[in-house]
Amino acid sequence: xxxxxxxxxxxxxxxxxxxxxxxxxxxxxxxxxxxxxxxxxxxxxxxxxxxxxxxxxxxxxxxxxxxxxxxxxxxxxxxxxxxxxxxxxxxxxxxxxxxxxxxxxxxxxxxx
Amino acid sequence: xxxxxxxxxxxxxxxxxxxxxxxxxxxxxxxxxxxxxxxxxxxxxxxxxxxxxxxxxxxxxxxxxxxxxxxxxxxxxxxxxxxxxxxxxxxxxxxxxxxxxxxxxxxxxxxxx
Numbered sequence: 346x347x348x349x350x351x352x353x354x355x356x357x358x359x360x361x362x363x364x365x366x367x368x369x370x371x372x373x374x375x376x377x378x379x380x381x382x383x384x385x386x387x388x389x390x391x392x393x394x395x396x397x398x399x400x401x402x403x404x405x406x407x408x409x410x411x412x413x414x415x416x417x418x419x420x421x422x423x424x425x426x427x428x429x430x431x432x433x434x435x436x437x438x439x440x441x442x443x444x445x446x447x448x449x450x451x452x453x454x455x456x457x
Numbered sequence: 458x459x460x461x462x463x464x465x466x467x468x469x470x471x472x473x474x475x476x477x478x479x480x481x482x483x484x485x486x487x488x489x490x491x492x493x494x495x496x497x498x499x500x501x502x503x504x505x506x507x508x509x510x511x512x513x514x515x516x517x518x519x520x521x522x523x524x525x526x527x528x529x530x531x532x533x534x535x536x537x538x539x540x541x542x543x544x545x546x547x548x549x550x551x552x553x554x555x556x557x558x559x560x561x562x563x564x565x566x567x568x569x570x
Binding site: 379381386387388389390391394434436442443444445446447448449450 | 461488490492499500502505507512513548550552554557558559560561562563564
């Protein structure tokens with residue numbers, strides 16, 4: 346039979362536009378979140394993190410927003426560039442250890 | 458720092474053979490994680506170690522999978538016997554704990570035929 350893979354959300358944006366990538370996390374007890382970027386053939390790379398006592402954190406060209414009420418994270422990328430094309434994952438940490446659990450990812454394509 | 462180093466980058470093996478994947482974490486990092494990435498399941502945490510001790514192996518699929526960390530600078534993930542459904546990219550990551558998340562290696566792409 347036909348195998349069914351994960352449905353990977355996709356987002357296409359024009360170069361220079363802003364991008365917003367969304368993530369619904371699973372555990373209301375999660376207290377630390379990280380966004381990762383994965384380029385083709387490479388491992389995930391840390392972008393930005395946020396703790397549950399914050400609702401917004403800014404980095405260079407990126408902003409993460411956290412809405413604990415609805416268990417939602419978003420990653421905003423300003424002035425998107427072709428080099429931003431990748432799969433973006435949110436990851437959540439809960440429990441006593443420092444292990445992270447990853448979402449399914451969103452594929453971002455930047456159109457020059 | 459060379460980052461997290463995994464070997465081999467690619468492995469093709471026949472069903473039933475033993476496969477050993479290797480990882481060298483970043484020096485000074487005290488936590489090490491093995492993940493598997495497939496189209497079907499995404500990124501799955503298999504096992505992680507703190508200070509060379511396995512803490513949580515609940516993600517290991519079955520007894521065919523085993524992982525060791527004999528010292529702070531080396532870990533292995535072994536599959537014996539391998540099956541075609543084990544085909545995936547296996548990532549190793551390390552961290553110092555606390556803030557900043559992990560540093561991932563480049564992964565080992567395993568194909569079992």
